[in-house]
Amino acid sequence: MQVYRFIRSVAVGFFVLLGWCATGAIAAPSYRLIELPFIGPPDDPFNDTSATAINRVGDTAVNFYGAFGSSALHCNRLSCVTVPPLYVPHWPAVSAGGINDAGLVLATSADLSLSTHALVFDGTTNTRIYGLPDDLCGGCFNDSYGRGINNRGQVVGSAMGSDGRERAFIWQAGNLQELGTLGGSRSTGTAINDHGDVVGYASTASGATHAFVYRRGRMTDLGTLGADWAEAYGINGARQVVGCSGLPDGQTRPFTYSNGQMSALPSLGGPTGCATGINQGGFIVGTATTPAQEEHGFVHDGARTWDLNDRISASARAKWLIIGASAINHRGMIAATGMNRQNGVVRALLLWPRPESTTQQ
Structure with missing residues (x-):
């Protein structure tokens, strides 16, 4: 049964891709909304989950937040596995950072000495x-x-030294390499592609924060959209980078960076937005505010930014408000987070592209 489900999921993904190629369209598809399994204490009054990353088969890294602590989960459509913390105090604190195609989950946890690793x-x-x-x-x-x-098992993030400085790093098989900064005192790595290119953000000598890409031992300043800060959160195999930046008027916009140029993406009509993931086809996901100041998940198809709430069925829309999108895999599946309209509970969701016409809801 497990093998059958896997073969069927691969087939569905293939026909979705075939449909896009046959029509020549790049418009965002409609999506089937799948509620991921929930693991949490039944008596916990606070039991929200959020999706942070997704791999090629749709397995998702999920954060659980409760009154008695937080946990990182590895979830597929049928079940979830809890990442064991480094130490189990009364209030465990574990967060999920990523997942690769081999099913390795990246997380962060406090240990017995209350250090965080x-x-x-x-x-x-x-x-x-x-x-x-x-x-x-x-x-x-x-x-x-x-x-x-x-997918090579390389990890990025930020690490602390004895002088309290924070530095972006790349780690593989027990070896940690510090990546430096853009002339300031701190940096953070946020994403890495299979070539080993790292993106993130770092401080400059003037104290500003700029997005960067690190490749072959060199950190390159990607600049900003006119304000004194920008942060990069995603990079694909074609080395297209996405993130968000401040504007001179104080608003925040998602951006895409390629061929030496940072460009603002259209948002959802509100003052803020941030892109957090990009796949091989150039589809971009993230979170942005609407004119009504609500946070919604979005997908950008290369030409237009779509509110994900407009790309799901009416029945799904009646139950869920998609409040964020974290990642998109190369088959177009999206790791998202939604709020239940009936009870206000927040849950991790999987959005699966439908094979039918992109104009259908």
Whole structure:
């Protein structure tokens, strides 16, 4: 049965892609909304979940937030597995950062000494990622925070040194490399593609924060859209970068960066927006505000930005408000987060492209 489901899912994805290619259209499809399984204490008054990353088969990294702590989960459409924390105090604190095609989940957890470390969970055991190697006090300042993982098992995030500085890093098989900054004191890596290119944000000598891409030992400043800050959150195999930046008027816009040029993306009509993921086809997802100041998930198809709430069925729309989109895989499946309109509960969702015409809802 498991093999059948996998073959069927691959077939559906193939025919979706075939339909796009046959018509020549790149417009965003309509989506089938799938509620991911929920794991949480039944007596917990706060039991929200949110999706953070997705791999090629639709497995999703999920955060659980409750009154008694937080957990990281590896979820498919049928079940979820909890990433074990490095230490189980009364209030465990674990967050999910990413997932790759092999099913490795990147998370961050506090340990017994209350240091915080990134970890890679393979379904059975955790591999801990320590902070910068110059720590002088036996672990008290060498925190690390995991943000992204690629299909080669390379991890990016930020790590702390003994002087309290925060640096972007790339880690693989026990080796951690500090990536430096743009002339300032801090940096954070947020995503990595399968070529090993890293994106994130770093401080400059003037104290501004700029988006960067790190490739072959060099960190390149991507600039901003006119304000003093920009942050990059996604990169695909074609080295297209997405993120968000401030504008001179104080608003925030999603951006795309390629061929040396940062360009603002159209948003959803409100003052803020941020792109957080891009797939091989150039489809971009993120979260933006509407004119009514509501946060909605969006998908940009290369020509237009679509509110994801307008791309699901009326019955799904009656139950769920899609409040964010975190990642999109190369088959077009989206890791999203929605709020139940009836009870206000927030849940991780999977949006699966429908094979029919893109004009159908």
